Amino acid sequence: MTTQHIKTDDVKPVSENHVKIFDTTLRDGEQAPGFSMSTDAKLIVARTLSDLNVDIIEAGFAAASPGDAAAIRTIASEIEGPTIGSLARLNKNDIDAAAHAIEPAQQKRIHTFIGTSPLHRDAKLKMSKEEILKVISEIVAYASSACDDIEFSPEDAIRTEREFLLEAVEAAIEAGATTINIPDTVGYTTPEEITDLFRFLKENAKGADRAIFSVHCHDDLGMAVANSLAAVRGGARQIECAINGIGERAGNCSMEEAVMALATRRDFFNVSTQIDTTKIFAASTTLARVTHNPIPRNKAIVGKNAFAHEAGIHQHGVLANKRTYEIMDAEAVGMPSNSIVLGKHSGKHAVAARVKALGFNVSKQKIEDIFPAFKRLADTCREVTDADLVRIVTGNAETD
Numbered sequence: 492m493t494t495q496h497i498k499t500d501d502v503k504p505v506s507e508n509h510v511k512i513f514d515t516t517l518r519d520g521e522q523a524p525g526f527s528m529s530t531d532a533k534l535i536v537a538r539t540l541s542d543l544n545v546d547i548i549e550a551g552f553a554a555a556s557p558g559d560a561a562a563i564r565t566i567a568s569e570i571e572g573p574t575i576g577s578l579a580r581l582n583k584n585d586i587d588a589a590a591h592a593i594e595p596a597q598q599k600r601i602h603t604f605i606g607t608s609p610l611h612r613d614a615k616l617k618m619s620k621e622e623i624l625k626v627i628s629e630i631v632a633y634a635s636s637a638c639d640d641i642e643f644s645p646e647d648a649i650r651t652e653r654e655f656l657l658e659a660v661e662a663a664i665e666a667g668a669t670t671i672n673i674p675d676t677v678g679y680t681t682p683e684e685i686t687d688l689f690r691f692l693k694e695n696a697k698g699a700d701r702a703i704f705s706v707h708c709h710d711d712l713g714m715a716v717a718n719s720l721a722a723v724r725g726g727a728r729q730i731e732c733a734i735n736g737i738g739e740r741a742g743n744c745s746m747e748e749a750v751m752a753l754a755t756r757r758d759f760f761n762v763s764t765q766i767d768t769t770k771i772f773a774a775s776t777t778l779a780r781v782t783h784n785p786i787p788r789n790k791a792i793v794g795k796n797a798f799a800h801e802a803g804i805h806q807h808g809v810l811a812n813k814r815t816y817e818i819m820d821a822e823a824v825g826m827p828s829n830s831i832v833l834g835k836h837s838g839k840h841a842v843a844a845r846v847k848a849l850g851f852n853v854s855k856q857k858i859e860d861i862f863p864a865f866k867r868l869a870d871t872c873r874e875v876t877d878a879d880l881v882r883i884v885t886g887n888a889e890t891d
């Protein structure tokens with residue numbers, strides 16, 4: 492039993508129109524093959540998440556490995572602002588490991604889960620419905636005695652019978668869960684179905700008014716963002732998402748896409764987030780750099796082509812009025828305007844601005860130091876790309 496009760500002031504009143512952004516880049520995102528991060532890398536990403544002003548950073552899964560527990564604790568000690576969370580299976584050892592890892596944070600959350608669908612109950616857990624309800628009541632209460640911000644997820648909620656899902660959600664709220672997250676663990680749902688499910692749970696779950704409902708979508712059918720937004724239409728007020736949409740298999744809901752959809756179509760959704768959207772490009776490029784996974788050129792919001800126009804008809808339209816082919820501004824997501832191309836005629840101001848936009852926090856002296864390497868490269872090509880600049884800043888230019 493954890494001896495110390497963790498106080499947190501996260502359970503602050505939020506307006507009905509505020510959608511919390513729960514970022515799981517460092518947990519679900521990191522679980523994807525090819526995205527493992529060292530503690531240092533996780534800390535760099537956590538800083539960019541804090542700059543973005545996300546509400547919650549899920550920093551890892553403390554019981555998964557001593558290294559992950561240490562990384563969560565480092566993030567909990569160093570990052571101010573967002574709530575810091577750890578994932579935990581629904582057992583006391585995992586809850587204790589999570590509570591210990593997040594302990595240094597100012598605001599902290601334990602996110603605990605158990606599979607509820609017939610497949611998970613029968614094939615994986617070998618537990619009856621009654622046994623699952625019992626463990627939810629017991630362990631959520633145990634977690635609540637350790638930390639007053641508890642999130643509960645019925646894993647594979649979408650493929651769980653509605654009546655049983657309702658019972659599981661009610662048991663978790665009754666035991667002290669303050670956030671109820673509904674995961675589409677295998678990316679199976681559709682927008683209409685998930686809107687309806689959220690309406691059903693919010694209208695029918697006893698104690699629903701005491702909890703924030705959250706959505707966690709995977710992208711197996713390419714619908715994670717659409718489904719997350721549809722859940723918001725059904726009453727979800729927290730979206731779980733990851734930078735560049737990384738996560739198990741095809742990934743999680745992409746943070747930049749969900750946030751910019753809510754911002755650009757505020758007229759439709761009538762909700763807002765607290766994200767500083769001008770930090771999105773820096774967060775995206777930082778993650779790509781530390782995980783060595785480049786952003787696809789055509790990636791929505793942050794890809795190189797997202798605000799680029801090559802076709803004559805489009806160029807003509809954009810020159811007359813950029814809204815003809817751009818529904819948002821590159822600057823709104825922190826992307827340097829597409830008209831700025833770095834080449835041999837560029838000066839230090841342009842280089843410094845691009846370096847900053849790419850997520851680096853460097854001194855004037857560093858710009859002076861890298862400028863000769865930049866000029867040498869610029870003399871040999873038509874354009875110095877962002878990737879080139881990253882190599883120069885990180886000192887890898889001459890080796891390539």
Ligand code: KIV
Nearest residue numbers: 604644646647674676
């Ligand atoms: O996809 C999922 O079900 C999860 C849970 C742990 C929330 O990641």
Ligand code: ZN
Nearest residue numbers: 519676707739
């Ligand atoms: Zn997931």
